[in-house]
């Protein structure tokens with residue numbers, strides 16, 4: 638009996654480790670932005686089968702990209718306090734296990750999109766996987782402090798992926814939503830990078846606070862929060878969303894800018910981490926707001 642319990646316990650921990658490989662909270666937010674990208678062109682809930690299959694495909698390929706990142710980065714992860722306990726670093730999963738898992742769910746996700754959604758969405762999602770798991774993780778992350786600005790494009794794609802899943806075309810309105818996440822990524826990440834500067838310095842990863850110092854990074858955070866605010870106005874100018882969106886998104890952006898101003902000129906202990914946490918709520922509320930505004934208009 639106790640042996641059965643031990644086996645069950647081992648299986649449960651392995652399952653937990655496989656789930657951890659997929660960076661589930663990040664993927665959930667990615668799926669929310671993809672869902673919004675589906676709801677807008679469908680002018681409501683799209684066909685439920687299509688919705689489930691598209692989200693499943695995009696989720697599996699995103700999880701696969703995250704798992705590849707765990708394998709490629711395990712030596713870097715081992716050196717950082719935030720990541721040293723990850724399953725591949727600790728050997729709870731071997732590199733082969735993690736890579737096989739990544740390839741299996743990636744292939745499954747691609748097939749789901751290819752056969753049940755459309756080929757455009759399958760290719761674009763695959764390109765996002767390559768952008769994050771290969772271009773960013775394998776190359777940019779180690780090469781330049783602009784790593785997350787360029788690499789951020791992959792993580793910004795999901796609203797477009799949702800949109801193409803419904804329409805099978807690349808629409809300029811969808812590209813505006815991509816631009817929002819693209820402008821959001823630098824302040825999202827650099828706030829965390831300031832908080833974890835020692836980690837990145839120790840692992841010799843050229844993140845902006847390490848290469849150019851905290852002050853310059855704070856200036857860049859402020860600059861990008863301002864750019865983000867301007868980009869957020871564009872879907873209102875194009876007529877995609879109404880006044881509710883404009884006013885509430887301005888409030889969300891104002892708070893982001895205010896945190897960036899405080900970080901730059903009135904920094905206090907823990908403020909960088911607070912700004913990072915806020916970035917996540919900001920993006921979540923912003924995309925939920927888009928749906929509310931759409932229902933209201």
Ligand code: HEM
Nearest residue numbers: 662663666667670719785788789792793818822826829917
């Ligand atoms: C190149 C682009 C990006 C970089 C470099 C980046 C970096 C990071 C890092 C280092 C973390 C910390 C994870 C941890 O606490 O262990 C994080 C957390 C998070 N990121 Fe990003 N991120 C990017 C894009 C995105 C995108 C596109 C989304 C969603 C649309 C996103 C959503 C999140 C969420 C929800 C968390 C919190 C995860 C948790 O608490 O477990 N990120 N990000």
Ligand SMILES: CC(C)=CCC/C(C)=C/CC/C(C)=C/COP(=O)(O)OP(=O)(O)O
Nearest residue numbers: 663698699702703706762765766769791792
């Ligand atoms: C198909 C598709 C849309 C793919 C892209 C999806 C994806 C998983 C984006 C994640 C962005 C992210 C968490 C980057 C951090 O990587 P990091 O290596 O800098 O962070 P770490 O140190 O926490 O591993």
